[in-house]
Amino acid sequence: MSSKESRRSAREKLAEERRRQVEAERRRSRIINIAIAVVVILAVTTIFVLVQKSRNSGPATATLPKTVTQDGGGVTVGQDSAPVTVDMWLDFQCPNCKQFETVNAPQMAAMTDSGQIRVVYHPLSFLDQHWQNTASALAANAFGCSADYGLAQKYQSTVFANQPPVEGTGYTSDQLIQWGKDIGITDSNWPSCVQDQPYANWVKQVESSMTSQGVTGTPTLFINGQRVSPKEQGPMMTDPAAFKQAVAAAASGG
């Protein structure tokens, strides 16, 4: 090997080495860029998710109807000593809720009176968006008003009994006021409670609370905290014995 050749090969090696260094440097700065981008995106996403979650907790303060014990909680009917608690999520514009009510409201009232069950009614208003009206929220507020007179259970079954046959028709304040009078609310404040919607914020809180419970449709039932599956709920829509059985099972199960 001549000295000329060896010098050239040394030069080439040096150049090769430099190329490699530049390449490695480029690669490193790319990886750093990508890492920074990933960290920034993760941080922004986390903050964003938390902000959205807080936006979904509904109004911070609300006037609560009687028997509602916490923000966004349901209206409770029945005795505290009842062994079985039924949580019912409903929307006053929902035809399946009417169907459920038609089949089960009489026995639910009887079981509540006899101390077998206590029922927590969560009146939702998501169908307002679907039908582009405000009837569900209006009815939910009126339902809250009826709780102040201790007539919530009776009032909600009356509203469902009068649900318009064409879905999306909605309710008027006058109708909701009249149905209260029909079940014996004689107080002079009743009409203004329905019209002025003092419980509007509570209605929004209840609507927000469905997300944390994973309630996506109505009617949805929880018996002693256990969600009633669609499969279990199917028979309840037509056969009163199905609900009765589920309550009995929950009572004996602890």
Add this chain to the structure above:
Amino acid sequence: MTDVDARSGPFTGSELQKWLSTVARVALGLVLLAASLLKMVDPHQAAAAVQAYQILPVRMAEYVGYGLPLIEFFLAVALIVGFGTRLVAWITAGLMVVFIIGVASAWARGLSIDCGCFGGGGAVAPGHTRYVQEIVRDLGFIGLAVWLIRFPMSRLALDRSGRAGTGDEGLFDEFDDDEDDDLADDSEEPRA
């Protein structure tokens, strides 16, 4: 590699193809932007829409509902400005596949829900579902994304491969085909 190969690679193409890619990029970007903003305004609805699919655990679905619109927003902005087009097109296509699986699964399980793709979502009356339209629409978006994966080079883009002769490093070059580094310059200014 020869020039013939270069011209048929993903980072080459005619002026017409580049403008078509620009149209595809901006169209897909605007679709995602609309989907994102419509969901961002109502986090409650967004969370409920994901829960309505009854696929993810309740709590996880809630957070996906909050976070997904932001991811769509990032993808939308990247597409509109033409940043990392190829990678973003891959992610978008993957997202659309996930959406189609979700809708098809809801359909197969007999759920009656709205996809919530552009806000809204949740239960609808039986017989008011629009699963076919929703899936066809998403397939259309996949078509746009696939075009961008095949022809990521476009005009009016931040991507190096979309700009003539600047030689800037794109953040996501790492993910591009190897051909990119070798051929992008050739494609812009073919050597004699």
